[in-house]
Amino acid sequence: MDEQDKQVLGFCGPGLMGAPMIRHLLRAGYAVRVWNRTPAKAEALAAEGAQVAATPRELARETDVVLLCVADASAVEQVVFGGQGLLDGAPGEGMRVRRIVDHSSIPPDATQAFARRAAAHGVAWVDAPVSGGVAGARNGTLAIMAGGAAAEIRAVAPILAAYAARVTHMGAVGAGQTTKLCNQAIVTATVAAIAEAVSLARRSGIDAAKLPEALAGGWADSTLLRTFVPRMTQDGLEPIGALKTFQKDVDTIAAAAAQTGTPMPVSGAVQQLLRLAAAMGLAQADLSGFIEVLQTPRVSQP
Template identity: 60%
Template sequence: MKIGFCGLGRMGMPMVRRLLQAGHQVSVWNRTPGPAQQLAAEGALVCDTPQALGQSCSLVALCLFDAAAVESVVFGPAGLASADGLTLLVDHSSIPPADTRQFSERLQQANGATWLDAPVSGGTGGAAAGTLAVMVGGPADACLTITPALMAYAQRVTHMGPVGAGQVTKLCNQTIVTTTIAALAEAVSLARDAGVDAARLPQALAGGWADSTLLPLFVPRMLQPDTPVHASLDTMLKDMDTVAALARQQGTAMPVAATVGQGLRLASRKGLGAGDASGLIRLYDHISEHSTNS
């Protein structure tokens, strides 16, 4: 397929590489040219603007940081909405469901294109391995059309309902992931303070009720002094703020998620935000140090 892709960050780069490896013709645009030029050397075509990308590709995927970035790329000067050739936009970004629904209506009015919200889960490792989970909101027939292309970097594509349903599903995902990471940080801290080798927790708990995909991934990261950034703590905070906003709007009680969100905010205030989400363990180090010193 001929596919356009905007947003070549930690997730976007390996996703485009998977598309290229699958034999698709991929055109790319990125706000900073470096990543696009790197992919050009691997077979991608580089476009100067999102509009130019949309003129040459009827199908365009986005993988951007937040709603402001999505709005700018789609509706800003030389944006995708001004491209007559665009017919289907697939947004892999994690943004509020209400913004997704509004953007979908605006794009439909601008050039008649269909919007699919299709956030992903699985991290950079999943993107590189082609094992992402994609949760899709929008017309079912459009989801069916795009699924063969998405399978270049996904192991599963699930249609969740109308526009916005994919984003709600991602918020459920982030609620589970983030609260689990916080629980792992507390468990690692508890083991260390008791003099138990926390590095053996994944082995000891494997197969039990505490086992999870995250257990063997995050415990080693929490015990390493300099963990490479797979997903930043501030990205988790952004998503948990969106969870909190949706919960308030709906009247959904989420006491655990609210507490974890405040922990993320405290960690960010302590300068940990740009680091990997596993750095939440440093928050407990600070608490332990303060308790010891006092």
Template identity: 70%
Template sequence: MEVGFCGLGLMGVPMVRRMLQAGHRVWVWNRTRAKAETLIADGARVVDTPTELAARVEAVFLCVTDAHAVNEVVFGLGGVLGEDQAESGAARVRYIVDHSSIPPSTTREYAARAARMGVGWVDAPVSGGVPGAVAGTLAVMAGGAAADVAVLAPVIDSYAARVTRMGEVGAGQTTKLCNQAIVCATVAAIAEAVALAQRSGIDAARLPEALAGGWADSTLLRTFVPRMTSAGHEPLGSFRTFQKDIDTVADAAREAGAVMPVAGTVQQVLRLGAAMGLAHADLAAFIEVVQPRARD
């Protein structure tokens, strides 16, 4: 399939590379063109605006920072479905696949707007981080029409180990919020455990070994304990990104009437971390909040 991709950050670049390796023809756009040009050697074709993608491809994939960015890329001037595109009548695009993490209610609003233009919308946030994108083992939580998900699944399969349709538009975003609530609460708990071990004179780096096979064992434990006890690791995600997601969790919980006291506490920890200057730090910086001198 010929596809377009907007948003070439830590996740977008390896996802596009997996698409290309699978044989798809990929046109790319990024606000900073230099990031897009790094993929030319892999076989990607660079365009100047998202509008150009709409005339060339059947599906446009997004992986951008927030709801505002999705709105600008899709509906703004020069956007995939912007007014200038609608007036030209040259659009070929039939599907939007949004891998960004944005509020479910906003997703439904955008999808309804796209539907009026004859374009299907699939919200498809991912889990697995940069390592999952590189390895092609991401977990994708999809919301949208079953037929649309079925058409797009072969492309998504190039960088995902699993695509699970959770329901209609917005269901994928809600599932991602559940994922983020679990991940952030768990990483915060791991940071507290590492701090307790260190304060007690125990080698915290051995926690994964000691807890292996027990109920506390997890991919997150094995991933984040080394990051909290030693330096030199590649970033997996920023405090700022997870703060945005947990703020969205709180909004969604309020709308649904769900009681989430643990997520509320984690939200305050993330805000504290941002106030400490950790907004751009890796998520492992939870340890810096609960034990600021841990790496002195």
């Protein structure tokens, strides 16, 4: 192992995405210390070689690079700057960590503010949101869009290679998060469109489950089509996320669009569909839950 490989890593947030990412790091030979707000999720990885930390602050004292994969900007701020957070305390006080890599999907302006606060502690910030879903995390084929100084991206690239097929440097801090918003604008609109197609097929009396086969090789064919049609037409599949995550991302897209004066009428329609889903009690539904909104019973005509 060279000097890069000897780095000790910390990881906050071993959830649906984070846990398989940690497993890839362990298989790649890294020493990994993990923390989670719900200790059981961290402790589940101990049998696979991870060491469990009691607090994020403990990670900052014992690791060189800390990776985050948490729910939102509020969670990032709490984990990094809150009580017993990574950077809780005077700058440099008892700290080993030199880089924070944030895989969470949060607003670009929040990322930039966090990076400035971390810099005061001598810690570099890389925003590195991911795409590829749970399957990509499990298969080690995630796409990472990164923001930060070029030297910092190069320094963490070998670590990210443990679970990513591709890391693209998009620009300064915040650029990775902006790219993720572009990704989510495409993903959420496409999944909503797939739900509309499945709904139309069902109401027209054809077998919606055959859409991926029928459309294979054509312009409508895509990974999302092949992933979500089965999820919209079959019961009992393991969830791959919650609609509330899509809603958070689309609300962030709307805020970025307002800040930049960018017309985004399609994302606006998806935002309203997600708000309707939440009002129907579907915030915790699987990402395929668009279909549950669109398949509400029809009102009979008089």
